[in-house]
Amino acid sequence: MPNVVEALQPALEGAAMRAVYALPQPLRRLIAGPPVRLDDQELALDAQLLLKLQKITGQTGLSAPTAEQARAGMAHATKITSGAPLSGVVVAERTIPSPNGDLAARLYRPKDLTETGPLLVFYHGGGWVIGDLDSYDDLCRFLAKNAGIRVLSVDYRLAPEYPFPAALDDALTAYSYAVDNAAELGSSSDAIAVGGDSAGGNLAAAVALQTTRSGAQKPLLQLLLYPAVDATRRRRSRELFGDGFLLTDHDMTWFMEQYSPDESTLTDPRLSVLLADDHTDLPTAIVVTCGFDPLRDEGEAYAQTLTDAGVPVVARRFPDLIHGFASIRPVGHRFEEALFEVVGNVRAVLDLRKS
Incomplete structure (x- = not known):
């Protein structure tokens, strides 16, 4: 059973992400938080929402303690x-x-x-x-x-x-x-x-x-x-x-x-x-x-x-x-x-x- 759950997890996370992105703009803004402005630029809502969802799931970057773990992380993210x-x-x-x-x-x-x-x-x-x-x-x-x-x-x-x-x-x-x-x-x-x-x-x-x-x-x-x-x-x-x-x-x-x-x-x-x-x-x-x-x-x-x-x-x-x-x-x-x-x-x- 654990292997089945692990195999399904990226698909489930992907479905959840797409559901969030399908929400009306006001709700997406509510989830993402106030607009991010830095260096006279405003971050796109789509980008801010992605970063917020990553933060919620505990993803903080692309590197990892080992190359193998970093590669597995990218493969998982690709499936999502x-x-x-x-x-x-x-x-x-x-x-x-x-x-x-x-x-x-x-x-x-x-x-x-x-x-x-x-x-x-x-x-x-x-x-x-x-x-x-x-x-x-x-x-x-x-x-x-x-x-x-x-x-x-x-x-x-x-x-x-x-x-x-x-x-x-x-x-x-x-x-x-x-x-x-x-x-x-x-x-x-x-x-x-x-x-x-x-x-x-x-x-x-x-x-x-x-x-x-x-x-x-x-x-x-x-x-x-x-x-x-x-x-x-x-x-x-x-x-x-x-x-x-x-x-x-x-x-x-x-x-x-x-x-x-x-x-x-x-x-x-x-x-x-x-x-x-x-x-x-x-x-x-x-x-x-x-x-x-x-x-x-x-x-x-x-x-x-x-x-x-x-x-x-x-x-x-x-x-x-x-x-x-x-x-x-x-x-x-x-x-x-x-x-x-x-x-x-x-x-x-x-x-x-x-x-």
Whole structure:
């Protein structure tokens, strides 16, 4: 019986969460509490309600005493927040050969997309420690369906078992695989984009930087959702939003200790891409940040650095949202609304390429 209860618990918690979000706005506000205003921004009700429900259930952050516990926590949270799989998307399991063992991957294609087109190689978030293909299945389906593109979601080796630069090595391998096998994946070698959120955004930015500087085929686009780009500085947003907004200051320290235990690597531009000597000629970037996110200021500093280097940049701050909103789309309307805007930017950049 305990195993049955444990198996049902995420579904029951998910049903309860959806019931709360279905309540009239005044009742949701009553549960969430008075509006949260900080740094001339007001937190979206959907985000505040999520944080309140997490607090009620005792969830305080993304880290844990061990990596295994943190991964189990994210898997549990994914089951709670996931709705029914988005329809209209064809999904196929893939395997990417790697010198360090095969990498699991999934190829997403809009059901009605048959012609050759852009492919987004997507790297999941999770502080290089947690996260997997399942926890980002909804987001990849959403991107594929609404941007009208193919998405190749890639698993990579996680820390602390495999510290820096293992994740980046795998990310580069996956990108090279996509370029070399573009035709078989429904794309062309010059139409491969990279993207990711948080730690995945870090990997996408690093892949764009490394391929450009090496003279290899650089990505068509880099989609960076609240990326981690500088492991050497504590910016103002980390002080303002380091507690109580999903990703905590403690989480960030813990993740970095797992991924980069050797402090001498923190300044490596393969990790802290903001510190690279040269950002010229990098791929067009869409940089998304959130107002209530410890990573906000470094993401915006990176967008400005790219702009100063002459790189075309679409920079968008969602002042009312929190870190991680893209992977919890099914929970609240505001999260999905923001994602639709992100998708619109992706489509616009890709359409400009065609013209």
